[in-house]
Amino acid sequence: MNDKAMINAFTRSDFERLPATERALIARRERVLGPAYRLFYERPVEFVRGDGVWLHDRDGNAYLDAYNNVASVGHANPRVAAAMTEQATRLNTHTRYLNEALIDYAERLTGLFPSALSQVMFTCTGSEANDLALRIARARTGGTGVIVTSLAYHGVTTAVAEFSPSLGRNVPLGTHVRTVRPPLSGDASAGARFAADVEAAIADMLRHGIRPAMLLVDTIFSSDGVIADPPGFLIPAAAAIRAAGGLFVADEVQPGFGRTGDAMWGFVRHGVVPDMATLGKPMGNGYPIAAVVGRPDVFAEFGREVRYFNTFGGTPVAIAAANAVLDEIDDRKLMDNARDTGAYLRDGIDGLGHAAIGEVRGAGLFIGVELIDANGRPDAVLTTRVVNAMRDRRVLLSASGPDANVLKIRPPLVFDRANADLLIATLQDVLP
């Protein structure tokens, strides 16, 4: 409860203000869970039931979820739960036995990618996927160097935490890691500047005797503050890392599976085909499944050298859940909804014309809203106040960005216009 570096973390000073019952529950939690855990909000919340975009607390209050991107096809989605149940009551083994459903799903999933990306490996978490991508990139390139953006978050394994600068200064970057500024939102020369930064990072690596393995970017730049425009800004940087013998890897854990509205994957917006893509969070709507998708020639050297087995990765129940998620995205046209409702929500927030609202940006249902002070400067204090006031009015969202002043809005993809109206009206209410 002591990490002010984490936006929207509950802290010790918040504790004293809570009612006795919540204090007692939190005290139990702190006794039994390791102290690296964090809670959200100045007044943490406990949910007991979910349903679509809604989460319900013990007292029966409904909260509009505009934050959780894992339950992408809706909380407690009946189709996903039924698929899990059917499979769990029948069989759950692993990938060292044959399993046609695994192959079917792998074919379906890779079929959603540009044809070059035709192979997949399954893990349980996005952290494991990015960790595996690193191992594959090392084998393929013979290099070790990793380039990420200034506030990137890619996961929590030992190796991945070394290239997740958003974890804060207490988690040191690896000596083989370089950070670059994310593309500047809306800047026509964002692509050229980003590529120049990547080239400088490569030169610095080489000067230190480090060969580059990969440039890894979250294609919606979530923890950097949500950056989507102008489309195409990744093209020159991808060329730069490849020219240096490294790979361009798209972290699709957050933007993937239709969230950005115009495509299944965030990289499509930028007209670039990555050498690998990593997937996670919404893939099983909360069931732990994640993956690395890539070109066979990229996977080949790793496969020659190494056997890889992930006990729970791509098991029959995981595959059943993931398959039901794709069914839901298809049948309910959730990608279209992300595009349309996302645009409606961005326009509505922008349309408030409020002086504290700076840039409203993003793609589909991944939206960043800058909050600024009277001088047009980032206002982190206001942002924290807004996040907590929204929670008190029962709308869930959070914040990100280098100045902690960007509201992060990324609801389940079943979010509709009425939900957007409620969010907009509540935001208007809580703004000063």
Added chain:
Amino acid sequence: MNDKAMINAFTRSDFERLPATERALIARRERVLGPAYRLFYERPVEFVRGDGVWLHDRDGNAYLDAYNNVASVGHANPRVAAAMTEQATRLNTHTRYLNEALIDYAERLTGLFPSALSQVMFTCTGSEANDLALRIARARTGGTGVIVTSLAYHGVTTAVAEFSPSLGRNVPLGTHVRTVRPPLSGDASAGARFAADVEAAIADMLRHGIRPAMLLVDTIFSSDGVIADPPGFLIPAAAAIRAAGGLFVADEVQPGFGRTGDAMWGFVRHGVVPDMATLGKPMGNGYPIAAVVGRPDVFAEFGREVRYFNTFGGTPVAIAAANAVLDEIDDRKLMDNARDTGAYLRDGIDGLGHAAIGEVRGAGLFIGVELIDANGRPDAVLTTRVVNAMRDRRVLLSASGPDANVLKIRPPLVFDRANADLLIATLQDVLP
């Protein structure tokens, strides 16, 4: 299909001997999955249904499962499936919201450990648990050095693969990693020798400027060939690593949750209390949940420095599954069954008095059976033949050990005497 270092792997030469339908399925699999995947057996098998200790193929044949330790309370366990279903249709969020069931389970789980080990952190896989244990040990000790046994397997993240020598020579050990010979089975001086090896490894680390962080051992030494005796052999080594400022960490991913029969955790057999224990495989009977349990003072420094969030770690559905597993272990007295049926099975195999059977060892339902040639030497060729012949007679097991000659038998804990009789009779049949 090219890694002869993996015991019981299907290979390219096996492919040519298969019927056309299986070849077609495997060809599809190889096109779409990364080449680091491996299948079991010269003739891979596909299961479509599970039930207790039984797995059924497409043709309705039943296989006795004497190998899979994940489905520990039985394949397709109805109680676990029902708990998952109930929770999945209600709510699945994460640890940044309050959740009393998470706290209840954390208290129940830590209550099964010696009282000093009173805190827990949840991950999704055993790999993630061992990876997190490394991060915690580094923060606690200020050291980086890791000591493991010669053929240890601890997982597949970048960092954990660096101390998993059983992955083979193509996966290099870290420069901060030292291996020691596992304790010699049944040797009265095993503890002293093991500790002397650990001390030598520490001295070598220090000579290279590396401070020790942890000695990590699988307390049943599964990939080293299954070693359980004499009880107590870990005590001097645990003292040695602590004297050097490092931690003693028990990897309970395989022996944990009652498998060794006389206790919930493998370390109990050896009368030692570790600084941390890592858990995994059977914890959710196939639902991806794993954990690190430890002393608060061991976790403290990591918690001061770092926030840790694992999106799918300890979610409500994971906790529901894990709680049902503990209910099953309790109500069905599966630990007692592991002890009794395990002893019955070991005695039965030993009682065959077959010349090819060397030492029969292990604890509870984790059993190793050495196969030897006429000169009493390890017989890897026979072992492969036996593993595949057992599969052809529809009994599933595998092999391990430095000489690839130890049958590895670790069935679901619901394995009974009739199952043991069938295994023993089939083994007798297939032995030369």
